[in-house]
Amino acid sequence: MTRSHSGETIVLASNNAGKVREIERLLAECHIHIRPQGEYGVPEAEETGLTFVENAILKARNAARHSGLPAIADDSGLEVDALRGAPGIYSARYAGPGATDEANLRKLLADLKDVPETERTARFQCVLVYLRHAEDPTPLICRGAWEGCILFEPRGTNGFGYDPIFLVPSLDLSSAELDPDTKNRLSHRGQALRRLQEQLLA
Numbered sequence: 001m002t003r004s005h006s007g008e009t010i011v012l013a014s015n016n017a018g019k020v021r022e023i024e025r026l027l028a029e030c031h032i033h034i035r036p037q038g039e040y041g042v043p044e045a046e047e048t049g050l051t052f053v054e055n056a057i058l059k060a061r062n063a064a065r066h067s068g069l070p071a072i073a074d075d076s077g078l079e080v081d082a083l084r085g086a087p088g089i090y091s092a093r094y095a096g097p098g099a100t101d102e103a104n105l106r107k108l109l110a111d112l113k114d115v116p117e118t119e120r121t122a123r124f125q126c127v128l129v130y131l132r133h134a135e136d137p138t139p140l141i142c143r144g145a146w147e148g149c150i151l152f153e154p155r156g157t158n159g160f161g162y163d164p165i166f167l168v169p170s171l172d173l174s175s176a177e178l179d180p181d182t183k184n185r186l187s188h189r190g191q192a193l194r195r196l197q198e199q200l201l202a
C-alpha cells in the first residue's frame with residue numbers, strides 16, 4: 001500500500017514551538033505539509049509510556065483521533081551517562097510538572113556540578129511516529145540519536161530546551177550556537193525526519 005501523500009495535510013502532534021519549527025523546515029523541503037495540533041484544538045495527550053516509542057504513539061494517536069487527519073508525533077529527550085540515562089523520557093518534566101526549559105536546564109547543571117568534563121557525555125534521542133489514522137495498526141517509526149557532552153554553563157540563544165548546554169564536540173559549539181539548517185543536518189530529529197521522509201515518499 002502506498003504511503004505517499006500527494007499534498008494531504010498531516011497534523012503535527014506537538015505543542016513545542018521549537019520542535020514544530022524544526023520539523024516544518026525539513027518537511028517543507030519535500031512538500032509534506034504539516035499543521036500543528038493547536039490549530040485543530042487537539043487536547044494535550046498524557047505521556048504515560050515508559051519508552052519514547054510508546055509516548056510518540058500516544059501523542060500521534062491522540063492528534064489523529066481529534067483531528068481526523070494523519071498525524072506525526074515526536075517524543076524526544078536527553079540521556080546523560082553520569083545520571084544513568086536520566087532525564088530521558090522525563091526530560092520535559094525534569095524539574096517538575098509543567099517546568100520551563102530554563103528550570104530543567106538549571107536542574108541538570110546543578111545535578112552535574114561535580115561531574116568532570118570527561119564524564120559529561122550525553123545524547124539526544126528522538127522517535128518519530130506517523131499514523132495514517134487513529135487506529136492505524138502499522139505505524140511508521142523512525143529514530144535518531146545525537147552524541148555530545150553537557151557544558152558547565154549555557155551558551156547560545158538558538159533552538160530550545162537543553163540546546164544551550166549540549167556541546168557538539170565535532171564543532172566545539174553548543175546546539176544553541178548552530179543555525180537551524182546545521183542543527184537539522186546533525187540532530188537526532190533531523191536524522192529521524194530524513195528516515196521518515198524516505199518512508200513517506202516511498
Ligand SMILES: O=c1nc[nH]c2c1ncn2[C@H]1C[C@H](O)[C@@H](COP(=O)(O)OP(=O)(O)OP(=O)(O)O)O1
Pocket residue numbers: 013014015016019047059074075076077078091092093104124159160161162163175187189
Ligand atoms: O533538539 C532538542 N534540543 C533541546 N532540547 C530538546 C531537543 N529535543 C528534545 N529536547 C528536550 C526538550 C524537552 O525537555 C524534551 C522533549 O520532551 P517531549 O515530551 O518529547 O516534548 P514536549 O513536551 O516539549 O512537547 P510535545 O510533547 O508536545 O511534543 O527533550
Ligand SMILES: [Mg+2]
Pocket residue numbers: 047092
Ligand atoms: Mg511532551
